[in-house]
Amino acid sequence: MSVDSSGCGVRTAHWNDWTLDELIAAKGDTRVSLVVPAHNEAGTVGGVVSRVRERLVDTVSLVDEIVVIDSDSTDATYDVAVSAGADVHRASQIRPDLGTHPGKGEAMWKSLFVTDGDVVVFMDADLTDWDTHFVPGLLGPLLTWPEVQLVKGYYERPGEDGPLDGGRVTELVARPLISLFFPALRDLVQPLAGEWAVRRSHFASLSVPTGYAVELASLVDTVAKHGTSALAQVDLGTRAHGHQPLLDLGSMAVQILAMALQRKQDGSLPPSDLAVLRQFLPGPVPLDRVIETVERPPAEGYL
Ligand SMILES: O=c1ccn([C@@H]2O[C@H](COP(=O)(O)OP(=O)(O)O[C@H]3O[C@H](CO)[C@@H](O)[C@H](O)[C@H]3O)[C@@H](O)[C@H]2O)c(=O)[nH]1
Numbered sequence: 313m314s315v316d317s318s319g320c321g322v323r324t325a326h327w328n329d330w331t332l333d334e335l336i337a338a339k340g341d342t343r344v345s346l347v348v349p350a351h352n353e354a355g356t357v358g359g360v361v362s363r364v365r366e367r368l369v370d371t372v373s374l375v376d377e378i379v380v381i382d383s384d385s386t387d388a389t390y391d392v393a394v395s396a397g398a399d400v401h402r403a404s405q406i407r408p409d410l411g412t413h414p415g416k417g418e419a420m421w422k423s424l425f426v427t428d429g430d431v432v433v434f435m436d437a438d439l440t441d442w443d444t445h446f447v448p449g450l451l452g453p454l455l456t457w458p459e460v461q462l463v464k465g466y467y468e469r470p471g472e473d474g475p476l477d478g479g480r481v482t483e484l485v486a487r488p489l490i491s492l493f494f495p496a497l498r499d500l501v502q503p504l505a506g507e508w509a510v511r512r513s514h515f516a517s518l519s520v521p522t523g524y525a526v527e528l529a530s531l532v533d534t535v536a537k538h539g540t541s542a543l544a545q546v547d548l549g550t551r552a553h554g555h556q557p558l559l560d561l562g563s564m565a566v567q568i569l570a571m572a573l574q575r576k577q578d579g580s581l582p583p584s585d586l587a588v589l590r591q592f593l594p595g596p597v598p599l600d601r602v603i604e605t606v607e608r609p610p611a612e613g614y615l
């Protein structure tokens with residue numbers, strides 16, 4: 313069964329709700345860091361850095377620093393990012409006294425030790441269809457809505473008609489977990505998007521999974537600390553990225569499930585007979601599926 317449902321509990325904006333001039337005025341003395349975690353992204357990281365630098369650092373003063381965190385790359389990511397004009401740090405060499413772990417979340421956590429922005433914007437390094445408006449779009453709510461701590465991007469994937477497909481792990485792991493355990497997040501159109509922004513003080517207060525659970529954990533923990541009003545999401549238009557093989561995504565799924573189960577150690581159970589899975593049509597229009605999760609008792613008692 314599916315039903316259209318209207319209304320969205322997370323404050324939602326469009327990237328062009330603010331002009332660059334408005335954002336630069338709202339920014340004032342606030343410092344903004346763009347952080348790009350990158351693992352073997354020599355083919356794309358240069359374009360991500362140079363386009364943001366040309367549009368938002370060299371010609372206007374919206375972004376104060378572009379920092380690439382090289383996450384154990386074995387290709388030319390480090391050198392390409394340096395040539396494109398980023399400050400580049402190897403994750404393993406940041407605060408070596410704290411040890412090192414592989415993973416995207418580790419790179420993002422370590423970024424706090426080498427950046428000084430009051431606001432940190434994260435963008436993936438493997439973007440293939442994107443534009444620099446992602447950055448001002450993500451900054452809009454943080455620079456103008458004081459109650460907001462974390463802003464999530466959302467987007468459509470170019471060339472796709474029909475339902476908004478967030479990606480395989482999004483649809484098969486993240487949204488089901490949200491349905492069962494974290495319903496306050498159900499209005500987020502792209503809960504796993506790598507494009508998001510956060511106040512430094514807030515991110516520094518969060519426990520950060522070292523791997524791919526960093527996105528969902530940050531959302532869950534933001535709501536736990538500050539409620540849904542601390543979240544906002546912004547329509548960034550369209551975005552495309554590199555795709556991991558299905559079997560590699562199994563590792564991502566394990567990390568996200570482990571994080572969710574760790575956060576549900578309070579013993580609360582998912583609903584016993586019905587669950588509501590919120591998916592999205594373009595718009596975004598939420599589409600709720602009401603799903604039976606009924607169990608029959610052992611039949612032997614009735615035989
Ligand atoms: O050990 C790693 C692995 C990845 N990355 C970088 O992280 C970004 C995203 O990684 P990717 O493997 O492309 O992730 P996706 O398969 O695209 O996963 C989606 O879902 C993940 C889980 O929420 C998010 O972390 C991603 O940003 C989001 O794009 C890229 O810049 C990677 O180079 C690292 O820095 N270190």
Ligand SMILES: O=C(O)[C@H](O)COP(=O)(O)O
Pocket residue numbers: 478479480481482483504554555556561
């Ligand atoms: O975001 C996701 O769900 C995963 O990164 C997989 O995305 P993909 O199916 O677009 O590769």
